[in-house]
Structures are given as C-alpha cells and as structure tokens.
Amino acid sequence: MPFVFLSLSAVVFVASMVLYDQWLMADRRGKTLQYKKGCWISMWAGLAVSAAFALLFVQTG
Numbered sequence: 209m210p211f212v213f214l215s216l217s218a219v220v221f222v223a224s225m226v227l228y229d230q231w232l233m234a235d236r237r238g239k240t241l242q243y244k245k246g247c248w249i250s251m252w253a254g255l256a257v258s259a260a261f262a263l264l265f266v267q268t269g
Contacts, residue, residue: 210269217261224254 231247 210265213261213265213268217258217265220254220258220261224251224258227251227254 227247228251231244231251234244234247
C-alpha cells in the first residue's frame with residue numbers, strides 16, 4: 209500500500225508540472241487571465257495533494 213501512495217504522488221506531481229507549463233505558455237497561446245489563474249490554482253492544489261501522498265508514503269512505510 210505505501211507504494212500506491214508514492215505512485216499517486218508521482219502522478220499528481222507530473223500533472224501539476226504540466227499545469228505549470230500550461231500557465232507559463234498561456235500568454236503565447238492567447239489564453240485569458242481566468243484560464244491562467246485556474247492553471248495556477250490547480251497547480252498549487254496538485255502540489256499540495258502530491259505532498260500529502262508523499263507524507264502518507266513516509267508514514268506508512
């Protein structure tokens with residue numbers, strides 16, 4: 209079970225980095241400020257969830 213938490217943490221972290229890339233490139237793609245703000249909030253939420261799963265991995269391992 210601990211490696212499930214580690215796997216989920218890795219998946220969520222990668223998704224957050226994809227959102228970070230979307231946030232960085234939003235201006236070049238002509239996206240709105242609302243889109244950029246949504247990416248920013250989702251990225252930080254994803255990093256928090258990733259940290260929570262990593263903490264669960266440490267606690268259960």
